[in-house]
Amino acid sequence: MTNTDRPPIPLMMAEQDTEVEIIEIKGGRELKSRLSVMGLLPGVVVKIIKKYHTCGYVLMVKNSKVVLGRGMIQKIMVR
């Protein structure tokens, strides 16, 4: 699935029901840290369970469902 040649895209652009690898999180240290305790950090593979264009995305991260608000899904770069 993951192809190292492809440039990273924002999580927002990723397809539903696909698995993507987090490449980078654009944000401050606090934000990154907060995300990391939820298991969201570079190198982690997440599955996009459902995309709600109004509210945000539901992801499967390390066996738990996590929702990300709209702001977040633009800041996370995936491949």
Next chain:
Amino acid sequence: MEQTKRLTIALAGNPNSGKTTIFNSLTGSRQHVGNYPGVTVEKKEGQFTHKGITVKVIDLPGTYSLSAYSAEELITRNFIIEEKPDVIVNVIDASNIERNLYFTVQLMELGVPMLAVFNMVDDAKAKGIEFDYKKVKELLGAEVVQTVGNKGSGMAELLDAIIRTTESTNNKIEKHSVHYGKELEFEINKIKGMLITSENIEEKYKSRWLAIKLLENDQEIKKTITSDRINTVVREGEERLRSIFNDDPEIIVADSRYGFISGICREAIKTTIEARRSMSDKIDMVLTNRLLGLPIFFALMYMVFELTFTVGGPPMDLIDNFFGWLGGTIESFWPKGSESILKALLVEGVIGGVGGVVIFLPNILLLFLAIAVLEDTGYMARVAFIMDRVMHKIGLHGKSFIPMLIGFGCSVPAILATRTLENKRDRLTTMLVAPLMSCGARLPIYTLFIPIFFPTKWNGLVMWIIYFIGITLAILCAKLLRSTLFKGETTAFVMELPPYRIPTARSVFIHMWERGWLYLKKAGTVILGISIILWVMTTYPQKKVFSKNYDKMNTQAQMKYFDSIKKLNADLHLDNNSTVILDAIKTEKEMMDTQAKFHKNENGFVKASEAKAVKIAQLISSSKDGKILKAFLKTRDDIKKAMLKFNDSVKEIKRGTPEYIVMENGLNNRLNKIKNINKDVYYKVVLKFIENIEEPYLEKIKSITQSKQAEQIAFSVSGRIGKSLEPLLKPMGFNWKVGTALIGAFAAKEVFVAQMGVVYSVGNADENSESLRERIKKDYTPLAGFCIMLFCLISAPCMATIAATKRESNSWGWAIFQLLSLTILAYVVTVAVYQLGILFSIGV
């Protein structure tokens, strides 16, 4: 002996790991909820005894990490470090092991005595996850217990393991900790070495843990390090690591921890079944469905609202009746009509005030029952998600929606419901604006005023406008607060959607009861104090000399009454100077005057009615017109009885409904019967007596009493305040009477109507009393009437709300801020509306 041994243990772990269920199973009902000093995070404590050892249990807030980004994390960390509990019981959701172990690994690094509880092992099994517990125990360096919290299984093993862990003094925990890789370990060891040689470092921190935290850029820990030398080394280390890994050190630390956890999972966990769509996913497909999600949510919210206020109704009536009875009982300790200050204070101040608070208890219990169910099932997390977009736009969190909605019923439970918000900024904003959602107690004010000034077909619209203004102001205020006082990055919306679970009745009820009890205890004491103050303010100073001679007015009214009775003689074909009827009425009045001095169960009361019976009998037998008198009295009593019965039975029925018509027909039938039996002549005269003579007299007496009361109120502190506020009230179009009523409205908004009734001195000031409406109409223009409603909508919430804000924000500061800012807002808005109205001559 072990008998005297006491232990302290703390439960820690991720949110939704079932910590509280374990806590409830361990401690049962012996628990105590309080607040950590200065923050709104709950502190739950309880205790149990096992094998003669008393164990104190602390349920720490659920956290994902031991960093210092949230109040919960900081509390958990500080408690573990500073209070040094004998064992940390780490509750782990076995079905979601990877993320849960992230917290466990941090506990291991801290080097505290730990016990790992693999909770919900049944869920894990269903998911096809199997553990090699021997291996897990080895890798974590801690005892491992399996439990199913909601079924209570594994609790005995847990108790034994707790005791065992405290007995084994040498902990092997430190041996097993994360290895962070060559580069990080180099920096960690360098800092660690400096920390050990530095003497100002308190020994409560493990130096390795401290070194890692410093590299993780933990602000709280960095504050404790004053040595420039160490700070420089940390900074240099950070830079070096950043240049090697091209990322912040804390991310590398987190990454290594997850790597270590993956290792544990590989070695000790076997997943047998391929992950399939779980029950939880299926439920989510419906509840968070794009189309169905919102309608289902609104339906559920409607049910919560209904449950809180409809089901809560009957028990509220019961409580109301109970306090009425209590007041009556206490009153009976004093002779009837006594003017004892203590009696008035107890009955009007204390019982009235406390009753006014306790009456909300059914609402609050039911609301928290509903919230507990929503939270424990996992639905609350979805609500926040569904509503986040809308609420986000006004600067609030998705979860703020529930308190705002509850606010339409009553602000007090609304403010209590802000507890579900984790972020302090969100919580305070919601708390401060919630009273702008027009509560149920303000409804009587609108129903009194709207029909006075607006045509019937506009009534609904005006009501809607009032509510809409409240909502709009709430949104504007929330935005304003978020961009000024509670500025700051809107919390990143990252949230776990826990799997759906069936809540246990026990935890739901414990939750409900805790809230109810807190409400009674804390808000009750504050409100008791304020209601006594308000009572004193409306009662004192007492007026001794009145502007009019009310006694004389009473006597004059009575003379007129007697005269009118005499004139009935002609209708009854009696001599003009016959006094039979008058004597009988006078006898009855005498009895009533005597009885007013006694309670119903006292001797004097009964004696008076016996004396009356004897006298009336004498009148009937001695006078030549006795027969007429007898017939007159009988007809009168019959008619009154029929009317009383009718009034009793239509109390709860609306005029014009089919039931009402049935009752009305019943009354007419009964009256017709009386008419036929006693010959038309008595019937007509009696009706004339009741309607044209007796009723006007009673009304007159009532209005005299109320005028006297009104004069007393004007003389009292609150009346004087109302009067002295008049210059301030003028720009809004209010007079001092409204001012006085507003002071009463602070006790409870519904008091406003009653207070208006008293200051306007008309009897029975419930919302439908026409005469009050007429008098108000004379005093105010429609514009002023609208302004009064507007002011009541926005201004100072009632004292119960202020008390609730004080309790929930843990500070008088915010409560007073809420009181003042809402009052000022109300003033500004009302003045603006009134002045603009005048300017454009709308509604004047």
